[in-house]
Amino acid sequence: MKLISTVIPRNNNFILVPCIIAIMILSGIEVCWGATITSRVVTGNWSAATSWVGGIAPTASDDAVIVSGATITVATAITRTGTTTVNTGGRLTISAASTFSGTNTINGILTLGANLTGNLILAGTVSTSGTSTYTLTGDITGNDANITIAPVVSSTLYITGKLTSNSTGSNTLTINGPGKISVNNFTLNSDTFADISSTAYLTVRNNLYLDNKAQLTVNGIIIVKGNFDAHNNGNIITSGNGYFSVQGTDTAKGAGSVKNSVNYCLASDPCSYVAAFPLSDCNNVCVALGGTPGVALPITLISFNASYQLTDKRVKLNWLTATEINNDYFTLERSTDARVFEVVDIVKGGGNSRERLAYVAYDNSPLPGVSYYRLKQTDFDGQFAYSKPLVIDNPEATKFGFTITPNPIQNLQMTLRFNGELNSQVWISIYSSLGQPVYEGYYTVGSQLNLPLPSSLPGGMYWVKVNQAGQLATQKVLVMN
Secondary structure, three states: OOEEEEEEEOOOOOEEEEEEEEEOOOOOEEEOOOOOEEEEEOEEEEOOHHHOEEEEEEEEEEEEEEEEOOEEOOOOOEEEEEEEEEEOEEEEEOOOEEEOOOOOOOOOOOEOOOOOEEOEEEEEEEEEOOOEEEEEEEEEEEEEOEEEEEEOOEEEEEEEEEEEEOOOOOOOEOOOOOEEEEEEEEOOOOOOEEEEEOOEEEEEOOOOOEOOEEEEEEEEEEEEOOEEEEEOOOOEEEEEOOOOEEOOOOEEOOOOOOOOOOOOOEEEOOOOOOOOHHHHHHHHHHHHOOOOOOOOOOOOEEEEEEEEEOOOEEEEEEEEEEEEEEEEEEEEEEOOOOOOOEEEEEEEEEEEOOEEEEEEEOOOOOOOOOEHHHHHHOOOOOOOOEOOOOEEEOOOOOEEEEEEOOOOOOOOOOEEEEEEOOOOEEEEEEOOOOOOOEEEEEEEEEOEEEEEEEOOOOOEEEEEEEEEEOOOEEEEEEEOO
16 A cells, blocks of 8 residues: 545535555546645635635635634634644634544644634634633643633633643643633643633633642632642642632642632532631622622531422422531522522521531422422521422423423524413413523414514523413423524
8 A cells, every 4th residue: 555646526616635645456446535724824714715725615624724824714614524623823713613532733823713523733813802702612632832721701612521721830721801711621731831820700610620749820710610629749839819619628739729819719509618727718709709798607408409309290309408507597599580589498407516407498389380489497586597409390380381492592582382272461480490580571372472682681591471360371491592
């Protein structure tokens, strides 16, 4: 077998393509793989022939190289299996949701103005444009280089996978703002360095891991929803107005820990803190996150759960505490909009206890549709704190209901189709998965309603609630931006 080059026609143009010729005993078989297509030094469209050397745009399987000085924009959705390389000084802009399943090496700049599916090998910069949430379905692995992730103001870069940095020596991973970044897991490998700038807001939805002598400097805000593990002198340093909040556990192996970090605390919620660090430090973090400072909880809440009981047609609420200090009583509250709550039940607390205590209560008259339940804890001097709300959907049929099409929603346009007894006037509310209202309005409707959503609505899971003369119906919808 030998490697040669051959000239083949494509769309009335000619291009030099590497081919592998397999010489067989009885006959020869010539097999051609995808070409390597190089951009011109232009600002152009990916699909335009004039953007590429040879006057031909890359096919799905072609390897594509964007050279220094070129800015190439994906304006219509494409699917690629070949490799994509953005050289230092080059720029690739994604303006239409696309899939790049080959090896993607970014030495220059990648700008997301739409969703992208594919893993990135990063030795350059990833940024965003616009004001929406842009999803990278994949991982980002930083090579041994100065690399930057910098979403613009009012946008969020949502990374479904992990962010891993291998930038050692004088090289640094820098996370800039003023937009937000959300990543599933964040790992700094051995001897690596990363910097959260003063304008950055990073959420780690799962775990943060710092390997041997890795160092993370926090000048902005980082929230770790899971656990923090610093192995063998891996360290986090906060400086200036940097804030670091861990909502799981801090498992510092070896000498690894948090240094010079007055703005740090272990938190069960951004504004309801376990008393593991001085309360003033936690309050500083709470204010930085836009909340109202709370008080150290006098209980350690292990779990709080709610479930609809089909046989009894009621909602069961149960919770478990590990310790209680001066705990007077619990109040179970419910709401239809996650804003105005009413009392369901009051349960006596354990006072002072260092044992696990289990509690159970019931809502014997649950509301139709979706309800929100929260637990209020009150101690003997009247101070109180709340748990996060839980969402429960009452599956019992009602006379009135509706469906949503399409679901998921792609272009911020949805259609509500109503069934059952229908009056012409309905109140429509949309809530985030955390129960935060994002849209509401009063409508006169027929059998269906075409409802455009706000252009600023980030992608994610939402609850749509329709109120017709006191009859409530709720549906879950996924918004894809």
